[in-house]
Amino acid sequence: MKQSPRVLGRPRHDENAKPKKDIVLETATRLFIKEGYKNISMDDVAKACNVTKATIYYYYxxxxxxxxxxxxxxMDRIRLSILHILEQSIVFKERLEQLIEIHLSATVDIDMKNFMREATINLSTSQLKEVQAxxxxxxxxxxxxxxREMEQGxxxxxxxxxxAHAFMALMSVGYFKDGEGERLFQSEAMAAKEIVDFFWQSVEK
Known part of the structure; x- marks a missing residue:
C-alpha cells in the first residue's frame, strides 16, 4: 500500500524517543532562561535541538x-511543586519554609520578573492572558x-x-542581590527561615 505523504514540516516520529515537541520546549526554555527572549531566534532553537526550522514551526x-x-x-511545574509541598502532613509553618527553600533552590537561575516583563512586551493579548491565568x-x-489553615485554626x-500574594511577594526577597551581586541571605535555608518568621508574625493567632 502506498504510504501517505507527511504533512510539510511534520517531524518523523519515533515511538521509543522522547516526543520532539517536549525536546523543543525544554531546549527553548533553557535558551530563554540563559539569553532572554530577544536574543534567541527560532533558528537558534532548531540548531540546539538538531532539527529543521520547519519542525520548530510545525509545533510553534x-x-x-x-x-x-x-x-x-x-509555571505549571512550579504550581505542582507548591501543591505537593503544601499537602504534606507536617506543620504549616514548616511546609512554608520548605516551599521557599525548594522554590528558591530550583529557580535560582530563573529571573521570573524578567520573564514576565518580556512576556508583557512581546506577547499578544491572548497569549498574555494565558500566562496571567x-x-x-x-x-x-x-x-x-x-x-484551609484558617478554617483549621x-x-x-x-x-x-x-x-497568598503577601507570602509570594516576601518569597521574592529571597532572590535579592545588592549592587555588587551579594545575596541578602547566605543560603536558601536561611532565606526560608527569615521570610517565614517575618510572615508568620502577621498571620499567627
Missing part, C-alpha cells in the same frame, strides 16, 4: 507561541492552602488572597 507557529508555552510549562493558578494554590482569620 511563532516565537511568541514558543515563549508562551515555555512560561506555561514552567497560569500565574494566577500558582497564587490560587497557596491561597487555598491559606484558607492554624492561622488567624483574614483574606486568603492577600495572605
Amino acid at each position: 507557529p511563532t516565537k511568541g507561541d514558543l515563549y508562551t508555552s515555555a512560561l506555561l510549562a514552567m 497560569a500565574e494566577n493558578n500558582m497564587y490560587k494554590t497557596i491561597e487555598q492552602a491559606m484558607q 492554624t492561622i488567624r482569620k483574614g483574606n486568603a488572597t492577600f495572605f
Whole structure:
C-alpha cells in the first residue's frame, strides 16, 4: 500500500524517543532562561535541538507561541511543586519554609520578573492572558492552602488572597542581590527561615 505523504514540516516520529515537541520546549526554555527572549531566534532553537526550522514551526507557529508555552510549562511545574509541598502532613509553618527553600533552590537561575516583563512586551493579548491565568493558578494554590489553615485554626482569620500574594511577594526577597551581586541571605535555608518568621508574625493567632 502506498504510504501517505507527511504533512510539510511534520517531524518523523519515533515511538521509543522522547516526543520532539517536549525536546523543543525544554531546549527553548533553557535558551530563554540563559539569553532572554530577544536574543534567541527560532533558528537558534532548531540548531540546539538538531532539527529543521520547519519542525520548530510545525509545533510553534511563532516565537511568541514558543515563549508562551515555555512560561506555561514552567509555571505549571512550579504550581505542582507548591501543591505537593503544601499537602504534606507536617506543620504549616514548616511546609512554608520548605516551599521557599525548594522554590528558591530550583529557580535560582530563573529571573521570573524578567520573564514576565518580556512576556508583557512581546506577547499578544491572548497569549498574555494565558500566562496571567497560569500565574494566577500558582497564587490560587497557596491561597487555598491559606484558607484551609484558617478554617483549621492554624492561622488567624483574614483574606486568603492577600495572605497568598503577601507570602509570594516576601518569597521574592529571597532572590535579592545588592549592587555588587551579594545575596541578602547566605543560603536558601536561611532565606526560608527569615521570610517565614517575618510572615508568620502577621498571620499567627
